[in-house]
Amino acid sequence: MDPITLSRWQFGLTTVYHFLFVPLTLGLGWFVAYMQTRYYQTRDEDYRKMAKFWGKLFLINFAIGVVTGIVQEFQFGMNWSEYSRYVGDIFGAPLAIEALLAFFLESTFLGVWIFGEGRVPEKVHLASIWLVAIGSNLSALWILLANGWMQHPVGYVINEATGRAELVDFFALITNPKGWLFFWHTIAAGLATASFLILGVSAYHIVRKQNLKIFKASFQMAAIVGLISSTLVFLGGHTNGQYMFETQPMKFSAIEAHWETSAPAAFSILTIGDLTGKQEVWSLRTDAFGIHGVLSFLACNNFECEVKGVNQLQAEYEALYGPGDYIPLMVVTYWTFRFMMTVGLIMMLVSFLFLLALRKPIENAKWMKWVPWVIALPYIANTSGWILTEMGRQPWIVQGLLKVQDAVSPNLTTLDLLISLIGYTAIYGALAGAMFYLMKKYAVAGPDAAMHESVDVAPSFAGADD
Amino acid sequence: MSYEFLQTLWFILIAILWIGFFFLEGFDFGVGMLLPFLGKKDEERRAIINTIGPTWDGNEVWLLTAGGATFAAFPHWYATMFSGFYLALFLLLVGLILRGISFEYRSKDREPRWRHRFDWMIAIGSFMASLLLGAAFANLARGVPINADMMYTGNLFTLLNPYGLIGGLTTVVVFLLHGANFLGLKLEGEMRERVIAFSKKLYFTAMIVTTLLLVTTYIYTDIRTKLGINPGITPIASYVALLVTIYFINRKLEGWAFIMTSLHIVLTQVTFFTLMFPRVMISSLNPAWSLTIYNASSSQYTLTVMSIVALIFVPIVLAYQGWTYYMFRKRISTDKKTLVY
Numbered sequence: 001m002d003p004i005t006l007s008r009w010q011f012g013l014t015t016v017y018h019f020l021f022v023p024l025t026l027g028l029g030w031f032v033a034y035m036q037t038r039y040y041q042t043r044d045e046d047y048r049k050m051a052k053f054w055g056k057l058f059l060i061n062f063a064i065g066v067v068t069g070i071v072q073e074f075q076f077g078m079n080w081s082e083y084s085r086y087v088g089d090i091f092g093a094p095l096a097i098e099a100l101l102a103f104f105l106e107s108t109f110l111g112v113w114i115f116g117e118g119r120v121p122e123k124v125h126l127a128s129i130w131l132v133a134i135g136s137n138l139s140a141l142w143i144l145l146a147n148g149w150m151q152h153p154v155g156y157v158i159n160e161a162t163g164r165a166e167l168v169d170f171f172a173l174i175t176n177p178k179g180w181l182f183f184w185h186t187i188a189a190g191l192a193t194a195s196f197l198i199l200g201v202s203a204y205h206i207v208r209k210q211n212l213k214i215f216k217a218s219f220q221m222a223a224i225v226g227l228i229s230s231t232l233v234f235l236g237g238h239t240n241g242q243y244m245f246e247t248q249p250m251k252f253s254a255i256e257a258h259w260e261t262s263a264p265a266a267f268s269i270l271t272i273g274d275l276t277g278k279q280e281v282w283s284l285r286t287d288a289f290g291i292h293g294v295l296s297f298l299a300c301n302n303f304e305c306e307v308k309g310v311n312q313l314q315a316e317y318e319a320l321y322g323p324g325d326y327i328p329l330m331v332v333t334y335w336t337f338r339f340m341m342t343v344g345l346i347m348m349l350v351s352f353l354f355l356l357a358l359r360k361p362i363e364n365a366k367w368m369k370w371v372p373w374v375i376a377l378p379y380i381a382n383t384s385g386w387i388l389t390e391m392g393r394q395p396w397i398v399q400g401l402l403k404v405q406d407a408v409s410p411n412l413t414t415l416d417l418l419i420s421l422i423g424y425t426a427i428y429g430a431l432a433g434a435m436f437y438l439m440k441k442y443a444v445a446g447p448d449a450a451m452h453e454s455v456d457v458a459p460s461f462a463g464a465d466d
Numbered sequence: 467m468s469y470e471f472l473q474t475l476w477f478i479l480i481a482i483l484w485i486g487f488f489f490l491e492g493f494d495f496g497v498g499m500l501l502p503f504l505g506k507k508d509e510e511r512r513a514i515i516n517t518i519g520p521t522w523d524g525n526e527v528w529l530l531t532a533g534g535a536t537f538a539a540f541p542h543w544y545a546t547m548f549s550g551f552y553l554a555l556f557l558l559l560v561g562l563i564l565r566g567i568s569f570e571y572r573s574k575d576r577e578p579r580w581r582h583r584f585d586w587m588i589a590i591g592s593f594m595a596s597l598l599l600g601a602a603f604a605n606l607a608r609g610v611p612i613n614a615d616m617m618y619t620g621n622l623f624t625l626l627n628p629y630g631l632i633g634g635l636t637t638v639v640v641f642l643l644h645g646a647n648f649l650g651l652k653l654e655g656e657m658r659e660r661v662i663a664f665s666k667k668l669y670f671t672a673m674i675v676t677t678l679l680l681v682t683t684y685i686y687t688d689i690r691t692k693l694g695i696n697p698g699i700t701p702i703a704s705y706v707a708l709l710v711t712i713y714f715i716n717r718k719l720e721g722w723a724f725i726m727t728s729l730h731i732v733l734t735q736v737t738f739f740t741l742m743f744p745r746v747m748i749s750s751l752n753p754a755w756s757l758t759i760y761n762a763s764s765s766q767y768t769l770t771v772m773s774i775v776a777l778i779f780v781p782i783v784l785a786y787q788g789w790t791y792y793m794f795r796k797r798i799s800t801d802k803k804t805l806v807y
Binding site for chain 2: 059060062063064066067068070071073074076077078079081082084085087088089090091092093095096097098099100101103104107108109110111112114115116117119120159162164166167168170409410411412416419420423427431434438441442
């Protein structure tokens with residue numbers, strides 16, 4: 001294994017892992033802030049319990065997002081030093097701004113929120129959870145603007161003297177439609193992730209008839225937000241796809257295993273490729289059923305427009321950028337897209353059905369005991385989505401500007417990478433274990449435990465073996 | 467604003483971020499290392515954690531911002547240092563992960579073994595971070611092998627030279643003392659007495675290692691040619707600040723003792739950055755291959771944009787972070803009724 005391959009695996013694994021926790025932080029913060037606000041307005045003790053209970057789960061999840069986030073910021077320099085040199089003039093700016101505007105805000109006020117109850121004025125305590133939610137979502141905005149630039153570089157020139165990309169238009173960088181589309185898609189996905197966690201955990205308690213009032217209120221809130229947010233994710237995804245068609249046509253066509261240019265273009269229902277991923281073996285497309293131009297419609301909202309094939313794009317890119325393989329790993333782009341989209345549709349449908357079901361007393365419904373499994377849905381969709389976005393850009397690290405193979409730190413050895421990769425894997429694995437244990441424990445224990453656990457001290461600590 | 471002015475400005479800004487980080491996380495790390503030793507009962511340990519509980523995470527952001535600012539303002543510095551110190555930084559990250567997760571998770575289970583394990587992870591994580599940061603900064607001052615292409619050509623063991631280790635050790639001990647002074651300021655009753663007794667014992671070790679660092683700095687760095695045999699007021703004041711700390715510890719004036727270790731840390735960092743300027747990474751192979759604020763920086767446009775952003779937001783951040791220290795200024799008692807878990 002060479003250092004490049006290992007660096008790619010490490011970045012991929014640590015990023016996917018990091019993003020398991022981030023969406024829940026993004027979405028659940030708003031829920032907790034809303035619940036606490038309702039308590040502040042109504043003095044209804046149930047809202048206080050809700051805020052405490054979901055707040056506890058928020059904190060357990062938040063901690064892992066924070067510590068794995070530090071790794072993300074360091075990795076650009078540690079593993080991708082040539083990338084950092086080449087684009088640091090542009091890419092470093094949103095990263096620094098993220099730290100200054102967002103990290104300080106969320107971490108400072110999280111401390112106030114955890115420790116401030118009864119110590120700071122109640123209004124300040126309430127404001128602090130809102131600032132945490134705003135801070136974490138702001139952080140998403142800046143990192144997505146940074147990522148958006150990697151997908152669709154804007155506002156830069158190549159400086160021949162310094163041999164790197166340099167920023168000439170900051171406004172273009174922060175208004176990059178790619179970044180804002182990602183932001184829309186991601187924020188909505190975060191809300192959907194939180195909604196489905198709340199739906200699942202609430203269902204667990206509703207079935208057992210525990211704290212019915214609290215959990216039915218939570219369930220209803222989450223079903224509404226879940227439907228709205230998953231619909232927004234879907235619309236954002238569609239808009240994102242059309243922009244991708246304009247700016248990253250290769251990714252777009254690779255998602256569809258669309259080999260040859262055609263107009264109108266058909267949507268693939270099932271395509272099987274050979275093991276190289278470069279050759280189609282069998283394919284069933286929408287035009288087989290007499291429905292024409294579905295892919296054209298996805299690309300540009302009309303059923304006629306031309307969608308370039310992967311083969312033609314490969315030839316174009318070779319003419320433009322020199323010889324090389326410009327086709328991403330199609331088995332990945334093709335299937336991650338289908339996972340993401342299918343799960344996304346299921347989420348829309350399921351949250352709609354939950355809303356309908358709420359007209360009757362759901363605690364007696366037989367199917368409720370299966371509902372906790374819906375928690376898994378957004379995680380599948382979120383992970384597939386990012387794998388698609390990042391792997392669909394290959395071989396580029398910055399679309400059209402820099403290839404991944406030219407971005408890696410040249411001084412790293414295989415041994416360096418093995419040590420860090422094994423180390424991260426071991427630590428992240430242990431963290432996931434501890435996190436899952438705590439999440440499950442607190443989720444199952446219910447709001448009373450979240451309220452009282454705070455003063456519960458281990459019975460006899462003095463005898464501990466130190 | 468001229469290009470050169472902006473480059474100097476960003477060197478100073480990044481220096482301030484590091485100085486702030488060493489000052490703030492210095493006592494956080496110290497408190498973390500002291501946790502299993504000074505806290506015998508669970509509520510004592512919880513009280514110790516709560517002295518930094520509301521603020522440690524915000525303090526750590528100083529490191530992230532220093533990293534981000536270095537990336538934005540001096541991409542070559544960021545690229546060479548982070549890839550060059552790869553394994554050292556990996557271990558630093560491991561330390562920060564262990565520590566960060568433990569603060570949040572240690573009290574979430576009542577099982578004493580669970581809490582005990584996380585308390586030790588806080589201590590070990592804080593120790594690793596202090597040792598590695600100290601070693602890294604000593605090596606930056608000493609110079610590391612960097613070739614004509616700004617590439618680091620050493621490995622982890624290159625950093626484990628005597629001077630690097632002395633730097634790491636000194637940082638650990640000074641952070642311990644700084645943390646103890648902070649705890650003296652924040653705890654009450656018997657805990658406070660315990661902390662003061664510990665500070666007294668630790669003080670002489672701190673003086674010995676700091677003196678060692680000072681002497682070896684004359685051997686291993688270019689301080690003589692850069693600052694002169696008489697290095698000027700900053701390093702001398704730094705040394706004196708540490709020297710007089712014992713006076714305040716003995717009189718139980720923890721506030722002053724804390725100010726003195728703070729001054730010591732801040733002035734040591736100022737000395738470090740004065741010694742480096744205008745270099746950001748010194749090449750031990752050839753002085754001409756050193757990274758400087760001139761050859762490592764971003765474009766004038768980026769520096770201008772970032773200066774405006776910093777000008778607006780740094781004061782805001784300082785204001786609300788300072789406010790949280792004011793909000794949580796009270797001493798922490800080990801009384802179970804008032805402890806936040």
